[in-house]
Amino acid sequence: MSRALAIQVGYLARRSVLRTVRQPAAVVFPLLFPVLLLAVNSGGLRAETHLPGFPTSSFLSFALAVPFIQGALFATGNAGIDLAKDIQTGFLNRLALTPMRGVALLLGELGGVMGLALVQAVFYLGVGLAFGVRLKSGIGGGVVLIALAALIALGFAAFGAFAALRTGSTEAVNGIFPVFFIFLFISSMNIPRNLISTTWFRWLATANPVSYLIEAVRSLIISGWDGRALGLGFGIGILVVVAGFALSLASLSERLART
Amino acid sequence: MAEARDNSIEVEGLVREFKKGPRAVDGIDLCVEPGEIYGFLGPNGAGKSTTVLMLTTLLPPTAGTARVAGYDVVKEGPLVRKTIGAALQEAALDPLLTGREHLRLQTAMHGIGGDERKRRSNELLERVGLTEAADRKVNGYSGGMKRRLDLALALVHRPRVLFLDEPTTGLDVQSRSALWEEVGRLAEHEGVTVFLTTQYLEEADVLADRVGIIDRGRIVAEGTPESLKGEIGRSTVEAVPAEAGQRGGVASVLERFGSPTSGAPGSVAVQLATADGELAEIVRALDAEDLHISHLQIHEPTLDDVFLAKTGRHLEGASAREVEAEPEHAPA
Numbered sequence: 001m002s003r004a005l006a007i008q009v010g011y012l013a014r015r016s017v018l019r020t021v022r023q024p025a026a027v028v029f030p031l032l033f034p035v036l037l038l039a040v041n042s043g044g045l046r047a048e049t050h051l052p053g054f055p056t057s058s059f060l061s062f063a064l065a066v067p068f069i070q071g072a073l074f075a076t077g078n079a080g081i082d083l084a085k086d087i088q089t090g091f092l093n094r095l096a097l098t099p100m101r102g103v104a105l106l107l108g109e110l111g112g113v114m115g116l117a118l119v120q121a122v123f124y125l126g127v128g129l130a131f132g133v134r135l136k137s138g139i140g141g142g143v144v145l146i147a148l149a150a151l152i153a154l155g156f157a158a159f160g161a162f163a164a165l166r167t168g169s170t171e172a173v174n175g176i177f178p179v180f181f182i183f184l185f186i187s188s189m190n191i192p193r194n195l196i197s198t199t200w201f202r203w204l205a206t207a208n209p210v211s212y213l214i215e216a217v218r219s220l221i222i223s224g225w226d227g228r229a230l231g232l233g234f235g236i237g238i239l240v241v242v243a244g245f246a247l248s249l250a251s252l253s254e255r256l257a258r259t
Numbered sequence: 260m261a262e263a264r265d266n267s268i269e270v271e272g273l274v275r276e277f278k279k280g281p282r283a284v285d286g287i288d289l290c291v292e293p294g295e296i297y298g299f300l301g302p303n304g305a306g307k308s309t310t311v312l313m314l315t316t317l318l319p320p321t322a323g324t325a326r327v328a329g330y331d332v333v334k335e336g337p338l339v340r341k342t343i344g345a346a347l348q349e350a351a352l353d354p355l356l357t358g359r360e361h362l363r364l365q366t367a368m369h370g371i372g373g374d375e376r377k378r379r380s381n382e383l384l385e386r387v388g389l390t391e392a393a394d395r396k397v398n399g400y401s402g403g404m405k406r407r408l409d410l411a412l413a414l415v416h417r418p419r420v421l422f423l424d425e426p427t428t429g430l431d432v433q434s435r436s437a438l439w440e441e442v443g444r445l446a447e448h449e450g451v452t453v454f455l456t457t458q459y460l461e462e463a464d465v466l467a468d469r470v471g472i473i474d475r476g477r478i479v480a481e482g483t484p485e486s487l488k489g490e491i492g493r494s495t496v497e498a499v500p501a502e503a504g505q506r507g508g509v510a511s512v513l514e515r516f517g518s519p520t521s522g523a524p525g526s527v528a529v530q531l532a533t534a535d536g537e538l539a540e541i542v543r544a545l546d547a548e549d550l551h552i553s554h555l556q557i558h559e560p561t562l563d564d565v566f567l568a569k570t571g572r573h574l575e576g577a578s579a580r581e582v583e584a585e586p587e588h589a590p591a
Contacts, residue, residue, distance in 0.1 A: 097343070
């Protein structure tokens with residue numbers, strides 16, 4: 001990366017972080033909502049641990065993977081809405097009139113979102129540890145978990161950016177956001193796939209890439225170092241990042257129709 | 260064509276068509292000399308902003324050519340952008356950033372280095388009178404402060420040509436005057452060429468060295484404000500009868516001196532047939548008919564009269580079409 005590009009990315013990432021930090025609701029809800037849902041699920045679904053073949057005796061440990069994915073989904077919304085606002089207000093035109101490179105805008109915006117995702121990941125992990133969860137993969141596993149959570153957030157945020165650049169509308173991004181949540185609900189978020197007795201649901205959860213992201217995070221918490229789960233999780237995470245970036249860059253070059 | 264280091268703007272046969280819409284810009288030709296303030300006057304939807312978007316490289320023209328500072332806007336977009344500054348319609352600012360943060364971001368995007376970045380930001384904040392408000396978030400700024408920051412942002416890289424798209428829309432008189440003063444100073448002392456779109460007659464009249472009047476995508480008149488008004492030449496007399504029943508009588512007397520034209524509600528107006536004022540004769544004629552007048556005034560020709568003469572409509576409230584507000588496939 002050239003020095004000029006690095007400076008552009010740095011300033012745009014700083015702006016992204018400042019904007020987020022200056023909107024308390026954009027920080028507080030992504031932190032608290034997944035934790036509240038974790039508390040509700042851990043209380044209500046605790047009996048699942050008695051199912052034969054359930055991989056752990058602590059439902060909290062099993063469910064702790066979910067907030068990391070939910071947090072990443074919030075990153076999708078944040079990145080998308082911020083970019084859509086820039087398009088609607090003309091701020092993107094202001095940037096387009098400078099020698100800014102399109103990739104700097106994306107890297108900067110997503111870099112800021114990833115910064116928040118790292119804070120979220122540390123917070124969720126801290127909450128889990130405070131309530132007695134112990135990582136089977138140890139301290140190194142915690143570091144890998146945070147890196148994986150950031151990668152997933154980056155991928156989802158890239159899709160949020162794509163939605164914003166494609167539509168240029170905050171309303172459209174808000175409308176797309178729940179669609180991403182559907183992927184979470186039809187995954188193995190609440191029960192291991194092999195224990196899902198309804199065939200169509202098991203089939204959907206198996207076909208759903210989000211299941212593998214959850215299972216990779218979960219493996220670090222309850223299984224230790226599971227190469228297959230981690231390979232699938234990181235592989236899918238990287239694929240999502242690459243696809244999201246490619247789509248976003250294509251839309252950005254269309255949106256920045258400067259000559 | 261201009262030399263590469265000219266600050267001029269040269270446009271020939273510029274056209275922009277949008278899908279399913281009429282031609283927003285329909286073959287305009289214009290030439291702005293270096294250091295000149297050119298006022299581009301027209302109603303909403305006339306094609307002003309679309310023209311600015313093309314000249315600032317943000318929208319490719321459908322046909323025609325345009326050179327800004329000697330560079331072709333289609334073939335040499337990056338070079339055009341290096342030499343121009345632009346404050347587009349509605350100050351596009353981030354409400355969550357401070358004025359200083361905006362300037363730091365803008366200078367960084369232009370590749371201005373560390374110490375210079377800080378110095379230039381401070382200098383511009385002082386120039387536009389925002390030093391005290393520099394560390395306040397923009398969502399607490401007034402409309403005038405936002406516009407002044409917008410202007411400062413357009414100047415960070417010392418542009419040779421400045422595009423201002425309706426820079427004073429919605430501003431109070433004081434803020435408007437302050438902005439006019441700064442724009443005038445830029446042209447006079449720094450030799451910056453200014454292309455200014457406006458729908459305010461007074462703004463074009465006071466600020467612009469030359470004015471181009473655009474309507475429905477075409478330039479209908481061009482020249483200095485004085486020469487354009489001189490073309491019209493004739494003043495307008497407007498009288499408000501003291502009693503509504505005498506309106507017909509007042510109209511009949513006034514029509515002896517010129518042709519009827521539109522005036523304020525309840526008034527009778529005529530455009531005088533000759534360039535010389537005939538107010539005293541009109542007063543005598545009204546008196547002779549025993550017609551009482553509550554208000555009588557003579558208007559010198561304005562740019563609105565020029566617009567009326569060229570288009571048959573008044574500029575105020577003459578929204579032509581709304582194609583440029585939401586153009587299809589326009590840039591961000």
